[in-house]
Amino acid sequence: MSETILSTEGLSKRFGSRWAVKDLNLDVRAGEIFGFLGPNGAGKSTTIRMILTLLLPTSGSVRVFGKEIRRHRAEILSRVCGIVEKPDFYLFLSAYKNLELLGSLSRKVTADEIFEALEIVGLRARAGDKVKTFSHGMKQRLGIAQAILTRPDLVILDEPTSGLDPQGMKEVRELVLKLSREHGTTIFLSSHLLTEVEAVAQRMAVLNHGELVAQGPVSELMNDGSSYFTITASPMEKALELLRRVSWVEVVAEGNGIDVRIDSLRAAELNRLLVTSGIDVSSFAAKRTLEDYFLKITEGASEV
Numbered sequence: 129m130s131e132t133i134l135s136t137e138g139l140s141k142r143f144g145s146r147w148a149v150k151d152l153n154l155d156v157r158a159g160e161i162f163g164f165l166g167p168n169g170a171g172k173s174t175t176i177r178m179i180l181t182l183l184l185p186t187s188g189s190v191r192v193f194g195k196e197i198r199r200h201r202a203e204i205l206s207r208v209c210g211i212v213e214k215p216d217f218y219l220f221l222s223a224y225k226n227l228e229l230l231g232s233l234s235r236k237v238t239a240d241e242i243f244e245a246l247e248i249v250g251l252r253a254r255a256g257d258k259v260k261t262f263s264h265g266m267k268q269r270l271g272i273a274q275a276i277l278t279r280p281d282l283v284i285l286d287e288p289t290s291g292l293d294p295q296g297m298k299e300v301r302e303l304v305l306k307l308s309r310e311h312g313t314t315i316f317l318s319s320h321l322l323t324e325v326e327a328v329a330q331r332m333a334v335l336n337h338g339e340l341v342a343q344g345p346v347s348e349l350m351n352d353g354s355s356y357f358t359i360t361a362s363p364m365e366k367a368l369e370l371l372r373r374v375s376w377v378e379v380v381a382e383g384n385g386i387d388v389r390i391d392s393l394r395a396a397e398l399n400r401l402l403v404t405s406g407i408d409v410s411s412f413a414a415k416r417t418l419e420d421y422f423l424k425i426t427e428g429a430s431e432v
């Protein structure tokens with residue numbers, strides 16, 4: 129198991145009487161892309177602000193590179209590139225000038241390096257243009273150019289694809305993967321979209337109402353429902369009757385399809401049993417419980 133790069137312990141933040149983040153224990157490891165998933169208002173930005181010391185926790189602590197962030201703030205933050213919600217740039221300066229200023233905060237950057245970073249994110253031709261003329265997507269990409277340029281050990285991106293069109297989302301996703309592959313940078317990235325996290329992250333944490341719901345490898349979390357299946361068959365009544373009779377099948381729900389829980393190794397056997405009993409099976413699909421769960425909490429999350 130690789131070394132822990134970022135961890136939080138009992139991290140909590142209360143605004144008035146409401147807990148925005150409650151008792152959060154995160155564990156982000158070296159070289160991985162870590163997805164921080166949660167619906168709107170879950171507490172993602174609040175957590176990121178506390179990690180970047182922009183906000184004081186009500187309780188709990190943050191460790192980065194093995195050290196407590198408040199005690200080693202300057203040392204740690206010089207190795208971190210954090211972009212919260214939307215990248216902040218000097219709007220009346222050019223993309224080049226912005227990168228020159230931001231890049232020089234951490235080290236001496238050369239013109240070649242700045243142009244190279246702009247080239248990677250597809251903004252080379254706009255180097256001399258004022259950032260105020262940039263679209264939202266271009267600003268996101270400039271944020272990533274900043275991350276490439278400053279060569280941090282840890283990049284923290286808060287919803288880097290939010291507000292982008294599908295093409296823009298894809299470009300940012302590819303840049304994140306590139307940053308990870310080519311520089312081995314550890315990337316912590318928040319999103320309210322499961323598909324986004326699934327596309328890039330190796331491990332993830334799911335947050336809802338400020339509390340941790342799940343944390344672990346994306347593949348494991350996504351497959352934790354492999355023993356749940358949804359069956360669509362006709363005639364439906366006959367299928368249901370048969371499924372209820374089989375001792376090793378538990379019928380969980382019925383609606384458009386029939387949801388069952390079985391030992392996933394017996395899926396093919398069950399499919400065969402239905403077919404040989406004269407039932408037409410039009411679909412037999414593994415259900416992804418985390419996905420269902422996440423969709424459910426996302427639907428109910430907006431006006432909390």
Ligand SMILES: Nc1ncnc2c1ncn2[C@@H]1O[C@H](COP(=O)(O)OP(=O)(O)OP(=O)(O)O)[C@@H](O)[C@H]1O
Pocket residue numbers: 143147148166167168169170171172173174175320
């Ligand atoms: N400065 C603040 N004062 C009071 N409440 C706040 C403050 N900042 C955040 N909150 C509350 O904390 C909760 C979490 O907000 P946060 O911005 O961290 O969520 P989020 O997961 O980043 O959401 P989104 O996906 O919409 O960006 C919300 O209920 C929000 O209203």
Ligand SMILES: [Mg+2]
Pocket residue numbers: 172173174213286287
């Ligand atoms: Mg947010």
